[in-house]
Amino acid sequence: MNELRVFFRHGLFILLGLSLLSCATTGPGGKKSFILISESQEIELGQSVSEQVLGQEKALADDQWQAYLTEVGRKIAAVSDRSTLPFHFTVLDNDQINAFATPGGYLFFYTGILRMMESEDELAAVMAHEISHVVGRHSVKTIQAYYGGAIAANILLGDQADKEIGQITEIVFGLALRGYGRSNEHEADQYGLHYMTKAGYNPQAMVTMFEKLAAASGDRESNFFEGLLSTHPDTKDRISRIKDQIAALPPENANRPLIKTKYAQMKSRLPAPVEKKEP
Numbered sequence: 414m415n416e417l418r419v420f421f422r423h424g425l426f427i428l429l430g431l432s433l434l435s436c437a438t439t440g441p442g443g444k445k446s447f448i449l450i451s452e453s454q455e456i457e458l459g460q461s462v463s464e465q466v467l468g469q470e471k472a473l474a475d476d477q478w479q480a481y482l483t484e485v486g487r488k489i490a491a492v493s494d495r496s497t498l499p500f501h502f503t504v505l506d507n508d509q510i511n512a513f514a515t516p517g518g519y520l521f522f523y524t525g526i527l528r529m530m531e532s533e534d535e536l537a538a539v540m541a542h543e544i545s546h547v548v549g550r551h552s553v554k555t556i557q558a559y560y561g562g563a564i565a566a567n568i569l570l571g572d573q574a575d576k577e578i579g580q581i582t583e584i585v586f587g588l589a590l591r592g593y594g595r596s597n598e599h600e601a602d603q604y605g606l607h608y609m610t611k612a613g614y615n616p617q618a619m620v621t622m623f624e625k626l627a628a629a630s631g632d633r634e635s636n637f638f639e640g641l642l643s644t645h646p647d648t649k650d651r652i653s654r655i656k657d658q659i660a661a662l663p664p665e666n667a668n669r670p671l672i673k674t675k676y677a678q679m680k681s682r683l684p685a686p687v688e689k690k691e692p
């Protein structure tokens with residue numbers, strides 16, 4: 414909690430002083446956005462949320478998987494518009510079908526979603542989507558929009574500070590798990606497709622991955638890929654936008670061979686899912 418307090422004290426100075434206002438690159442083609450929270454503060458916040466995640470969840474005890482996820486992640490991060498950010502990638506031993514990113518580049522993939530994929534390209538599709546949330550500063554922008562002035566006012570009053578900081582950590586964690594709203598999700602799909610293709614993967618894998626997620630979502634409303642059903646734009650609409658974007662790419666991209674053998678080998682290393690007992 415101390416780190417968060419330091420973070421918000423620093424944040425306060427920026428919000429009040431308005432001396433470090435900056436436009437950061439937040440997307441392909443040199444897209445800029447007005448960002449109040451500095452990169453080091455964003456990383457500090459991400460570290461706090463990451464510690465919270467690792468306090469609640471179990472990292473998969475398989476160095477080969479952790480290294481493989483990091484290898485695929487770094488390949489995409491390197492061609493992204495935040496290639497200098499030190500990203501961190503962790504497989505969590507959990508049967509839920511989910512993956513998420515915190516601010517500052519801490520990404521988590523559940524074994525449940527890894528089991529569903531059939532190629533490294535499908536892993537790259539979800540990876541590129543999550544990296545794009547970090548590039549687009551989607552959580553930082555949401556904090557700014559909701560809390561900009563309120564953080565300053567409440568922290569100045571002092572006694573509200575702990576409550577406020579607790580709420581913000583929860584909001585950041587909740588956003589990461591449930592998705593960032595329609596326009597940010599479309600943006601993450603769009604940038605993600607661009608980055609995965611640039612990294613050498615077959616963009617068609619984003620279509621097959623979303624089709625798998627849509628088929629598997631069934632009547633699940635929570636604990637599913639970023640809360641796909643509750644807050645994400647209609648999956649059919651997402652898939653059709655992705656297809657339009659692929660159609661505008663040189664056709665050879667969609668003919669790249671899928672990396673299936675290596676992925677199947679890695680998948681066979683995953684622990685078997687915990688069998689659910691009937692109530």
Ligand SMILES: [Zn+2]
Pocket residue numbers: 542546592593598601639
């Ligand atoms: Zn998302």
